[in-house]
Amino acid sequence: MSSSDQWYKTDYPYRGTAYIVNNENFSTSSGLPQRVGAKSDSESLKASLEHLDFSVTLKHDLTAGQIQQLIKDEARADHSQDDCFLLAILTHGGQDCVYGTDGQPIQIEAISEPFKPLKSLVGKPKIFIFQACLAEKIDLVEADGPTPGPSPSSNLPKVKLPVEADFLYAYSTLPDHAAQASKQYGSTYICELARLLKDQGRQVSFTYLLTNVNRMVIIDNQKSPSSNQPQVPSYHSTLTKKLRFPVKDDESMEMNEVSLLEWYPLALKRGMAIIVNNETFVNLSKRTGTNLDRDALKKSLEKLNFSVTVLDDLTADLILEVLENAAQADHTNSECFVFAILTHGDDDDTVYGSDDVKVKITDIWKPFRSSPSLRFKPKIFIFQACRGKDFMDTVESDGPGDLPEPVEEGGEPPVTRVPDASDFLFAFSTLRKYYSIRHNTKGAWYIQELAKVLASDGETMNFTDLLAKVNLMMVKNHKFRAEKKLYGEGRLQVGVFMSTLTRNIKFPPKRNGNP
Numbered sequence: 001m002s003s004s005d006q007w008y009k010t011d012y013p014y015r016g017t018a019y020i021v022n023n024e025n026f027s028t029s030s031g032l033p034q035r036v037g038a039k040s041d042s043e044s045l046k047a048s049l050e051h052l053d054f055s056v057t058l059k060h061d062l063t064a065g066q067i068q069q070l071i072k073d074e075a076r077a078d079h080s081q082d083d084c085f086l087l088a089i090l091t092h093g094g095q096d097c098v099y100g101t102d103g104q105p106i107q108i109e110a111i112s113e114p115f116k117p118l119k120s121l122v123g124k125p126k127i128f129i130f131q132a133c134l135a136e137k138i139d140l141v142e143a144d145g146p147t148p149g150p151s152p153s154s155n156l157p158k159v160k161l162p163v164e165a166d167f168l169y170a171y172s173t174l175p176d177h178a179a180q181a182s183k184q185y186g187s188t189y190i191c192e193l194a195r196l197l198k199d200q201g202r203q204v205s206f207t208y209l210l211t212n213v214n215r216m217v218i219i220d221n222q223k224s225p226s227s228n229q230p231q232v233p234s235y236h237s238t239l240t241k242k243l244r245f246p247v248k249d250d251e252s253m254e255m256n257e258v259s260l261l262e263w264y265p266l267a268l269k270r271g272m273a274i275i276v277n278n279e280t281f282v283n284l285s286k287r288t289g290t291n292l293d294r295d296a297l298k299k300s301l302e303k304l305n306f307s308v309t310v311l312d313d314l315t316a317d318l319i320l321e322v323l324e325n326a327a328q329a330d331h332t333n334s335e336c337f338v339f340a341i342l343t344h345g346d347d348d349d350t351v352y353g354s355d356d357v358k359v360k361i362t363d364i365w366k367p368f369r370s371s372p373s374l375r376f377k378p379k380i381f382i383f384q385a386c387r388g389k390d391f392m393d394t395v396e397s398d399g400p401g402d403l404p405e406p407v408e409e410g411g412e413p414p415v416t417r418v419p420d421a422s423d424f425l426f427a428f429s430t431l432r433k434y435y436s437i438r439h440n441t442k443g444a445w446y447i448q449e450l451a452k453v454l455a456s457d458g459e460t461m462n463f464t465d466l467l468a469k470v471n472l473m474m475v476k477n478h479k480f481r482a483e484k485k486l487y488g489e490g491r492l493q494v495g496v497f498m499s500t501l502t503r504n505i506k507f508p509p510k511r512n513g514n515p
Contacts, residue, residue, distance in 0.1 A: 008125055008503040009083065015507065016082035018054035019070065020045055023091035023101050025061050030103025032092050040443040041090055041131065044451035052458045052507040054086060064100030068110075075114035084125040084505070085115070090447065093132025112424060123423060125505050127463075131429045131438075131447045165475060165494040166375075167365060168243075170210055170235040170382045174500070189233055190293035190342065190384050192216040197300040205242040206380070207464035208504050210235045215502035218422060232422040234500045238431070240472040242465045243336070243378050245270065245304040270305040271334035271377075274326060276319060277312050278343035282356045290342050293384060297340060306338060316353030320363060327367035327374075336378040337368070345385025352385075427467055427497040437478070437493050446495050449473040463505045467497050 022042035026032040042058055049056045059070065067089070079085055089111070091098050097105040108130065115126050172189035192213050200209050214233050221231055246266070277294040279287045294310060301308050311322060323339065331337060341364070345351045350358040361383070368379050429446035438444040449470045457466055471494050478493070 008505045010508055012083045013081045014055065014083070015053035016055070016079065016084045016086065017074065017077070018049045018056045018086040019074065019088070020056065020058045021062055021067055021070070021089045021091065022058065022060050023062060023099070026092070026101045027103060030099070030101070032099060032103055035092065035438065037438050037441055037443045038090055041447040044443065045088060045447055048451040048454035048458065049086065051455055053509065061101045063102040064104035064106050067100055067106055071111060071114055075118055078120050079118070079124070080120040082124070084127060085121055086127040086129070087111070088129035088131070090131040090444070093130065098130060098132045112426070125423055125425060125501055127425045127427070129427045129450070131444050165238050165240055165471065166378050168206065168235060168237045168239055168378060168380045169365070170233070170380070172233050172384045173231050173386065174234050187289070187293050187384055188217050188220045188231065189213070190297055192220065193382070194296035194300040198303055201245045201300070201304045202247060203244065205244055205462065205465050207235070207237060207239070207468070207499070208462055211464065211499065211501045211504050214422065214500060218502060232500050234498055236496060236498045237464070237468065238471060238494050238496045239378055239468045240475055240494070241468055265335070267335040268333040269307070269335070271307070271331065271336045271338065272326065272329065273301045273306040273308045273338035274322065274340070275308065275310045276314050276322070276341040276343065277310060278314065278352065278354045280313050281344065281352065281354050284344050284352060284356050287342070287344065293342055301338065313354040315355040316357035316359045319353055319359055323364055324367050327371045331371070331373040331377065334377070336380065337374055338380045338382070339364070340382035340384070342384040345383065351383065422500050422502055425463070425497060425499045425501055427495065429495050430493055431496050434493070445474050445478045445493055446470070449477065458507050459509060461506060464497070464499060464501070467495070471495055
């Protein structure tokens with residue numbers, strides 16, 4: 001894979017359209033408070049995006065219907081001359097939704113759905129940024145959500161780092177969709193992940209690598225006999241720095257002061273990696289070919305200096321026991337932790353033990369939130385499992401230039417159809433169930449830091465690495481201080497992004513800029 005193949009094209013005539021919807025004033029009937037300080041967020045973000053050559057349109061105080069109409073109009077527009085598309089919504093939010101000024105909710109899924117069949121954006125990044133709480137109940141803070149009531153202090157222990165920070169979840173497929181595997185060759189996802197870990201794991205950031213995995217899975221599926229059943233992986237990240245796996249004790253990999261800010265630090269040991277490989281079940285079908293995945297992944301992780309433990313055919317209870325023990329282990333001298341599970345899965349965010357008993361994905365990572373020796377260190381979870389029974393639709397592009405092409409020589413035609421869910425990136429100011437903090441006069445933590453980092457690094461830094469830096473800046477620069485009796489001593493926040501991008505992206509200067 002050449003270097004240029006790993007990046008989205010940015011040589012179209014225009015960077016693209018960027019819309020910022022900034023809802024500050026809400027109707028009395030909505031019961032939602034004014035978002036004081038929101039104006040400074042929209043202005044900062046607008047200035048940073050214009051600096052990166054986006055054609056920015058700022059919309060103030062839109063109802064749910066007006067937001068939906070804006071989305072419909074843009075999903076019908078011609079973006080064939082643009083590098084990408086960006087939509088930022090700054091408003092109050094709830095469980096998987098954002099609110100119009102009339103208090104009516106819009107499901108986040110419904111915001112991106114109209115862009116999936118849009119031919120002029122096929123193979124191009126579609127970026128969605130949400131500055132909003134993703135919780136139905138918010139503590140008594142200045143937050144982007146409905147006005148809350150007081151909470152007992154016992155539920156709010158003191159924290160020095162958001163417990164959700166520094167996690168990465170890599171999924172072989174999206175929710176409600178199936179993951180493909182071959183009895184002869186194993187799963188496409190693990191095969192490509194193992195190969196790219198071996199080839200690129202020492203040189204590039206991990207999110208950069210996972211983006212390349214997304215791309216190669218699509219290419220491989222295009223060439224397979226079942227290409228009418230496309231698949232695209234995704235990953236979710238709350239990392240606060242870039243992550244890679246250089247050779248241990250190699251002085252040539254030492255970093256300067258600037259690099260130390262951007263990359264997770266090295267340690268004496270790479271860290272523990274656990275692979276749970278479930279092939280045989282009680283009543284569920286046998287996962288023939290999974291041992292090939294297990295062996296390939298183990299070999300690649302060992303090459304990157306991980307201490308790998310493989311566990312075959314674990315019941316649900318044993319999976320949870322292994323995780324609990326790993327979370328309680330001493331990782332003081334380790335750089336990070338990896339857990340990979342290769343098994344059956346379902347559409348309710350669960351995976352199966354070998355006894356056909358479900359394990360919630362949230363229960364897999366929950367023990368590591370309170371692991372002291374892994375604080376500030378990346379915790380990586382890899383899921384090779386179905387997340388439903390549906391296969392993705394495909395969409396044709398206006399031309400092959402925007403899409404991944406086959407890597408083998410021999411005159412194969414370029415790919416002209418891709419999964420309609422590929423090439424999306426969703427950046428959220430906070431995680432589901434958590435408030436998103438906004439200062440009355442200084443604006444929202446997330447948008448203010450995003451604007452700064454876009455302005456300073458948007459032209460040169462890979463966008464997923466840039467979002468990790470935004471998380472780091474929020475942790476370093478902000479702490480919500482409130483009355484101890486109600487909130488604890490200090491509250492922190494970390495953003496999360498979900499990506500199905502198939503190439504990496506940055507925004508180098510345009511020669512002529514946008515008109």
